[in-house]
Amino acid sequence: MIVAERKPMAEIIEMVKDCSRVLVLACRGCVTVCSAGGEREAAALASLIRLGMKKQGKTIQIIEGSLVRQCDKEYIDAIDAWNGQYDAIVSTACGVGVNFIANLRKDTMVYPALNTSFFGGSAEQGVWTEQCAGCGNCVLHLTGGLCPVARCAKSLMNGPCGGSVGGRCEINKNTECIWQSIHDRLGSFDRQSQMETIAPIRDWSTAGHGGPRKTVRTDLTIS
Amino acid sequence: MSFEPKITLFSCHYASQQSCAEKGKELQQLGFPATITLVRVPCTGKVQVTTLLQAFEDGADGVYVVGCPVDGCHNIKGSVRAAKRVAAVKKALEELDVESGRIEMFHLPRGLHPEFVAAGVAMDKKIRALGPSPFQS
Ligand code: SF4
Ligand code: SF4
Numbered sequence: 420m421i422v423a424e425r426k427p428m429a430e431i432i433e434m435v436k437d438c439s440r441v442l443v444l445a446c447r448g449c450v451t452v453c454s455a456g457g458e459r460e461a462a463a464l465a466s467l468i469r470l471g472m473k474k475q476g477k478t479i480q481i482i483e484g485s486l487v488r489q490c491d492k493e494y495i496d497a498i499d500a501w502n503g504q505y506d507a508i509v510s511t512a513c514g515v516g517v518n519f520i521a522n523l524r525k526d527t528m529v530y531p532a533l534n535t536s537f538f539g540g541s542a543e544q545g546v547w548t549e550q551c552a553g554c555g556n557c558v559l560h561l562t563g564g565l566c567p568v569a570r571c572a573k574s575l576m577n578g579p580c581g582g583s584v585g586g587r588c589e590i591n592k593n594t595e596c597i598w599q600s601i602h603d604r605l606g607s608f609d610r611q612s613q614m615e616t617i618a619p620i621r622d623w624s625t626a627g628h629g630g631p632r633k634t635v636r637t638d639l640t641i642s
Numbered sequence: 643m644s645f646e647p648k649i650t651l652f653s654c655h656y657a658s659q660q661s662c663a664e665k666g667k668e669l670q671q672l673g674f675p676a677t678i679t680l681v682r683v684p685c686t687g688k689v690q691v692t693t694l695l696q697a698f699e700d701g702a703d704g705v706y707v708v709g710c711p712v713d714g715c716h717n718i719k720g721s722v723r724a725a726k727r728v729a730a731v732k733k734a735l736e737e738l739d740v741e742s743g744r745i746e747m748f749h750l751p752r753g754l755h756p757e758f759v760a761a762g763v764a765m766d767k768k769i770r771a772l773g774p775s776p777f778q779s
Contacts, residue, residue, distance in 0.1 A: 428737035459692070463734075466695035471738050473699075473777045 420449035420540070421513040422547045423456060423533040425464065432471040434530040435509060438479060441468065442505040443532070444498070444520075445485035446512035453547055456511030456533050458485050464511060464532055489516025495523045538569070555625030555632060561613065563604035568626075570597035576618035647769040649678045650697040651762070652724075653708040654686045656716045656752040672759045675766035686710075687720025694731045694745065698777055704769035705731075706746040708761060714751070721749055741772050 425431075435441050443465045451457030465481045472479040482504055486494045489512035498508070498520070507528040510517045514535040521529050537549040552569040558576070559566060568574045572590045578598030582589025586599040605611045625632070658680060670676070683689055686709035697705045707728055709721030725747040732742035746768075748761045 428734060429739075432738075459690070463691045463695060466692055466699060467734055467738065470695065470698055470777050474738060474740065 420452050420538070421515070421535060422453045422537050422539040422549075423450050423513050423535045425455060425460065425511075426532060426534055428467055428471055431464070431468065431509065431530070431532055432475075435468060435472070435479065435507060436475070436477075438506040440480045440482070440505045442482045442484055442498075442501050442508045443468070444489070444508050444510045444512070445483070446489045446510070446516050447485055448488040448490070448512070450511060450513055450533065453541070454545075456513070458483075461485065461511045461532075464509070468509070486512075486516075488512075490519055492519075492523060495519055498524065498527075552626070554623075555627075556621075558618070561616075561618070562601045563608070563610075565597055565601050565604060567597055567601065570595075576621055645770060645774060647677045647703040647766065647774075648701055649675070649704045649706070649762075649765055649769055650700075650702040651678050651680045651706055651708060651765075652683055652686060652689050652693070652697075653680060654683055654710065654716070654720065656710055657686075657708045657750050657758065658682055659753050669759065672756070674759050674762050677766050677769075678762050685715075685717045685720040686724035687715075687717055687722075689724050689727060691727050691730050691734075694727065695734075698744075698775065701775070701778065703775040704744045704746075704765055704772070706748060706761070706765050708748045708750055708758065711749045711751060716752075725749070740776055743768060744772060744775070 443461050445451070445458045445461035446456050447458070454460060461483055465483050469479060469481060482501055484501055486497055488494050489510060507530060508520060509530050509532050510520060511532045513533065514531060517529055517531045520527060538551045538553060539547045539549045542548045549569050551566055552574075554568045558568070567576060567578060571578055572588055572594065573580060575598065578601070579596055580589070580598075583596040583599055586596055588594040588596045602611055602614060605613055686707050689707060694705055694707075707724050709724045710716055712722060715721045728745055728747040731745050735742050735744060746765060750757045750761065
């Protein structure tokens with residue numbers, strides 16, 4: 420899922436300071452699962468915005484809404500139910516959701532309530548960890564299922580580097596050296612010799628270095 | 643003009659049992675401040691961040707939660723969850739540049755005991771010192 424966290428309140432209050440009516444729009448997708456922007460968090464945010472504005476001597480009217488997802492055109496259409504009732508939307512979706520609203524509603528001002536952080540999973544309750552960077556050219560079949568792009572601080576393709584000590588990364592002793600883990604995991608399948616094959620210099624164009632990415636499935640498109 | 647604070651207390655049945663003693667008179671006789679409005683909940687683990695924020699929206703100058711001892715909660719983890727939510731609201735208050743001491747968590751034993759009254763007296767004193775809520779328009 421996409422993992423995110425709420426922006427500092429001062430930043431959010433600054434966004435809405437000139438609004439008198441705001442639609443706080445939750446997303447019931449990834450950000451509900453990572454407890455950053457679901458209906459519960461949006462309700463708390465609405466309360467904090469009202470309090471923050473009150474502190475500045477202003478009142479703000481807040482409508483709370485939510486969409487199944489904010490990253491699909493069909494669901495964005497549901498925003499029309501609140502037409503004319505707000506000056507701006509504060510979206511608690513990830514950056515994808517905010518972009519989608521901006522793409523599809525040219526007359527609507529939309530602000531992000533979250534900082535979108537990474538693609539990750541829930542390691543334990545209340546803890547999320549980055550696992551994939553969406554590089555567009557997956558190498559997990561070569562690395563025992565552990566991602567060197569997202570989980571190696573240097574995104575090395577031929578790790579580990581010389582800074583790996585005792586299974587820990589040189590940038591931070593609390594960070595696992597993923598290349599040590601790749602070695603150990605391949606070893607447990609008696610495949611550590613795979614690491615002797617030098618990975619070629621990578622073409623990062625699939626990873627966004629070639630500009631914004633797009634996937635087209637002609638078997639699914641209508642026109 | 644003297645300031646009479648409005649303080650909202652959320653307490654579980656177990657920690658606030660004495661509020662029912664002697665038809666509710668016992669607490670007053672023991673010196674429990676009249677500035678405190680007690681909201682009894684089945685378990686403090688039921689108190690959400692939004693519940694606590696709503697109390698401030700409703701005009702509370704201070705809010706506190708009294709739940710069972712950390713290692714002796716009737717519902718095992720209820721009061722620990724409440725403490726985490728109080729901590730989340732403290733952080734949010736700081737983000738709004740408001741004193742985080744306007745909300746507190748207390749873990750107290752169940753039944754009739756002086757700590758329940760002492761916590762109320764301490765909150766009343768603290769909120770009087772902090773003054774009116776900055777959320778009053
Ligand atoms: S808008 Fe973002 S958070 Fe919501 S479902 Fe889509 S990708 Fe997930
Ligand atoms: S190699 Fe690329 S696609 Fe595969 S897990 Fe890592 S970042 Fe994601």
